[in-house]
Amino acid sequence: MGESHPKPNERPWLGVRFTCSGAYVRVYKDRTQPVYLARCPKCAQCIRFRVGEGGTDQRFFNVSCR
Numbered sequence: 001m002g003e004s005h006p007k008p009n010e011r012p013w014l015g016v017r018f019t020c021s022g023a024y025v026r027v028y029k030d031r032t033q034p035v036y037l038a039r040c041p042k043c044a045q046c047i048r049f050r051v052g053e054g055g056t057d058q059r060f061f062n063v064s065c066r
Contacts (some may be wrong), residue, residue: 014049015060018042040065 012029014036021042027049029036034051045065 013059014038016047017060017062019062019064020066038063 014027015024016027016038017024018038018040021040023041025038025041027036027038029051036049036051038047038049039045040047043065047063047065049061
């Protein structure tokens with residue numbers, strides 16, 4: 001599966017799979033600051049993805065709250 005990048009008029013997003021709950025969520029970039037905030041649907045822990053120089057162009061992530 002190829003990685004997808006947002007179209008010019010589309011709000012940027014990341015795909016996040018929480019391995020602890022098996023849930024996949026699409027997380028949209030915050031409109032007021034350069035971050036993506038993902039919340040686990042099982043335990044409600046928040047994962048923060050910062051946007052900035054020296055980062056990654058990866059669009060999909062696997063994370064665990066444990």
